[in-house]
Amino acid sequence: MRRTRENPEVHAGSMADIAFLLLIFFLVTTTIQTDVGLDRKLPPDVEDHINIHERNILRISLNRNDELMVENEVLTIGQLKLVAMKFLDNGGESVNERYCDYCQGNRNPTSSDNPQEAIISFSSDRSASYGMYVRVQDELAKSYHELRNREAQRLFGQDYVDMEKRYYAPETSDEVKRELKSRIESVREMFPMNISEAELNVSSKNQTP
């Protein structure tokens, strides 16, 4: 038996097909995981009582049919952002050091004193759907972002959301980060995010089993 001496050439024409097959397999099987969401900080597990004036609380409740009620008024989800912004930006306190000089609201004395003291209380029925719950949280976050953007534009000439994005970007240098951090914190102080999900009404707390 005599073997052929000549080198048999490997046919590389089908290589591309094989690679495409692999590529398509990977594209189909991998699921790109979502890594975005709404960050919240839960309150620590301690019972403490603080006295807050009723005018500084915006009560939002969600019932079992996913209907929204804000301060005894039924609203749609689309209206929520403006109502929340109006409440936060009110600046009702007219004298002394708690006067809010950057607020552009109506200065209504029956609404919040200043953004530092304004608290949004969000209570949800146990049977409400989580999708709606997240939408309400999202709308509230949007109203804070919009107000913070406004102040950041006024003070630093750029959007708050952009500043945050640049701060978390890995390519930003440390020096820039330090400057951004102080700016972000100063804007956050102007409109601190006070969203409470605790039971604020003592009488209703007794009713729940």
Add this chain to the structure above:
Amino acid sequence: MSTFKSHKRSNPSISTASLPDIVFMLLFFFMTVTTISNKTMLVENELPMASSVNQLDKKDRVIEIYVGAPKDDLAKRLGTEPRIQLNDKIAQVGDVGPYVLEELSKKPEAIRNLVTISLKIDKDVKVGVVSDIKEQLQKVNALKVNYTTYQGGDPLP
């Protein structure tokens, strides 16, 4: 002139020798950028949409909790009520606290207080389950949570 004409008439074939290289490059690109989830999902997990979202932290600083109705093949045994999935098991609400503590103890000490709990909850789950989980997290003092969502505009009402 004649050489130019003959040159034009000849049919040069495009070399496809480098095509495999290009495709392999694409393949490796996709292999490196996609994260393969090695978890088998036991529950439905259609996340809600939100638009003003934050980016989650690095993967090693995140503990995930899935909630949703059991998948079709499990629904016969478990019913259609929402269940909690921790790692690869269906769990009760009371197991959330110990699970988070156990996962925390696996992390290096330096990043323990930076760990975020990512709540991957189906949008049809009732809020009651979610607040039970949050209560459990408060008890073990894991207070950084992230309601994980898809990024997008408002879905039509």
